[in-house]
Amino acid sequence: MDIFLQQIVNGLTLGSIYALVALGYTMVYGILGLINFAHGEVVMVGAMVALMVMKALAASGLPAPIIFLIALFAAAIACMALGFTIERIAYRPLRNAPRLAPLITAIGVSIVLQQMAMIIWGRSYHSVPQLLPSENHEFFGAQITELQVIILIVAALTMAGLMLLVNRTRLGRAMRATAENPAIAGLMGVDANRIIAMTFLIGSALGALAGVLVSANYGIAHHHMGFILGLKAFTAAVLGGIGNLGGAMVGGVLLGLIEALGAGYIGDLTGGILGSHYQDVFAFFVLIVVLVFRPSGLMGEKVSERA
């Protein structure tokens, strides 16, 4: 088996999920300058709601892919409602407060959601039923599952759709204008509150998709999965240049690759002292390196505004 190619395949799959989550961070940051630390928990809620729906429909006799789609749809609705509510009750009242206030609130919301999830769904790990085709295929010496192919295609199509929305539609233009200058966009008739709400809705829907895909990929879901996933996606957003959509995508995929390759080779590199369970180390190493050496990220440069 070709370890290198294998880890590329794994890294791309993981990275495309990071990218979906990172988009949620970066979109909110772009428009509010706020790091929405509760976003990881929204992703977790997506995974858990989808799991509940899958279990409820398990005996329904519906075809597995249909159950999956229904679960995904339910997760998206739940996450959008949650994201919308968080913005409304936690962030909007602090819109003009000093920056630290909404940041601390975001962490607070994150803790509340995690605890609530623990109360509702318990502390244990839940295994996620395999509803999508997951047969293994040989691919130039690496193994790729049908599920991985599905994840890659769905993530790519979703991100292409998002780019079209942001760059080619009236709503997307208003979002970019509001991100740059909400007061001036207001003069053009843009209701910033609506645009911000839309941003949370879209980011949460992407988060729901990511949560469902990641739990399908690992076959597992639990109440604190949002924490580490959120932190990694945040790292991906910072790596790409927070506030930049293309950056979040590139950062997500890159981080996935770094992690997968790191996990694949860490044993060899350290003479067997560290094993692949140290995979998580790489994300935080990347975060520190980026923050120290290039805080604006890979694609974080902005067009300078001339007087």
Add this chain to the structure above:
Amino acid sequence: MAQALLEALNLEVHYGGISAVKGISFVVEQGEMVCLIGANGAGKTSTLKALARMLPCRGEIHYGAERIDALPSHALISRGLALVPEGRGVFARLSVAENLAMGAYHRTSDRAGTADIGKDMDRIYGLLPRLAERREQLAGTLSGGEQQMLAIGRALMGRPKLLLLDEPSMGLAPIVVQKVFEVIRSVAADGVTILLVEQNARLALETCARGYVMESGKITLADSAAALLADPRVRAAYLGE
């Protein structure tokens, strides 16, 4: 007899403890070109921002038959009130064409409004040919004069009835200022009512029919432009004589 399109009554603006506008009243009549002149810090921008509902204020603002002082900023353009802000405020990361499209944002909420936006855009490009050559360029890379033209063009895309202009001459070379003012005059000739804020008092008074002079948050003089141009106090303080 002309009708008041805009009327401010005892308008006040405060920033924390600082009061920037101290209870001013003025009128702009339908089809008029009126200017508000004054030195740095007189409160001109604060006044315009209050009119455009970008700042909390006290007092009353009447626009047409309506009181607008409780409306949010984004509700004004659909009523025909547009502001070209101080410092232009173009969207630097949007292209010229996208900036113009933003100007027509409120008209695109229904399909019917969308139809003649293309026509309006061509009209703006005809009026401001330098923008036409640069339609795909990011607005942040335009020169100051081009940005000012874009800011005016963007406001016109909203089909305003009343255009508030905040120091359109700021930081521009005299020849560019001439061009900007030519555009403003042609907009006025099309029937748009204009309230112009300027530090360049001579140019403002030569362009407008009436003027208000503002000093430390108060209106100290109000008269026809010709009378103000002849007023020794104005000549001494604002025309450098």
